[in-house]
Amino acid sequence: MKNESNRNKRGMSRREIVALVSSVLIVVVAVVYWGVQIDGVMEMLEMAYG
Secondary structure (H helix, E strand, O other), X not given: OHHHHHHHHHOOOHHHHHHHHHHHHHHHHHHHXXXXXXXXXXXXXXXXXX
């Protein structure tokens, strides 16, 4: 119990930091992938309609 209160005062634990970093990384990769897909669709539509 005492260790938990000390950890909360210091900040996040190593496990929480790893979870946060990996979550942010997954979201960033998803947004970049989505942007690339949108760009590809726009390019195909330009070729289709001239």
